[in-house]
Amino acid sequence: MSAPCPFCSGPTDYYIRHELAGAFYDRFPVNPGHTLVIPFAHRRDLLDCTPGEVAEIWKVVHEVVEHLQLKHQPDGFNIGTNIGAAAGQTVFHCHVHVIPRFAGDTPNPRGGVRLVKESLVPYEQGE
Numbered sequence: 410m411s412a413p414c415p416f417c418s419g420p421t422d423y424y425i426r427h428e429l430a431g432a433f434y435d436r437f438p439v440n441p442g443h444t445l446v447i448p449f450a451h452r453r454d455l456l457d458c459t460p461g462e463v464a465e466i467w468k469v470v471h472e473v474v475e476h477l478q479l480k481h482q483p484d485g486f487n488i489g490t491n492i493g494a495a496a497g498q499t500v501f502h503c504h505v506h507v508i509p510r511f512a513g514d515t516p517n518p519r520g521g522v523r524l525v526k527e528s529l530v531p532y533e534q535g536e
Contacts, residue, residue, distance in 0.1 A: 416502040417451050425472050429465040432473045435506070442481045442509040444473050452503040454492040466505055473507045483509035489522055497525070 423431035429450070435443040446469045448462040455463065474486060487508040491498035510518065 414451055414502045415500060416447055416504070425469055425476070427465055427469060429462050430469045432469050432507075439506075439508050440483075440511065440514060442477045442483070444477065444507040446470050446473060446505040446507060448503055453501050454498065454503050455490050455505065456492060458503055466503075470505060470507055477507065477509050481509050484512045485510040485518075487521060 421431075421433050423433050425432040430446060430448045432444050432446045435445050446466055448458055448466060450462065452458045452462065455466070458466065470488060474488075477483060477486075487510060488505065490503070490505045
């Protein structure tokens with residue numbers, strides 16, 4: 410028997426809540442303010458969501474960014490989702506990560522999400 414979904418079964422402190430989706434701080438943050446945006450209906454991943462859920466998830470993402478800009482004044486953001494175990498998904502309830510980024514929080518951020526694995530073709534370091 411599989412474990413219950415932590416997003417469906419556990420108490421969650423949403424700081425933004427709409428009809429179909431909401432946002433709460435990640436329990437294992439990469440940086441201060443790291444937030445997860447989820448649909449309330451249990452959906453395996455973003456591709457399993459209805460068009461209305463996807464639209465509301467992105468509306469919430471925009472509100473999260475505005476909130477985090479005021480609260481943490483980051484220099485940038487990484488926004489993304491993992492779809493499937495091969496892509497690193499470990500909680501199989503759709504969630505979009507909104508990660509505030511700060512100058513100097515990593516030695517060389519160039520390439521951003523491209524660096525989740527080694528590229529097939531080297532990413533140009535010039536220009």
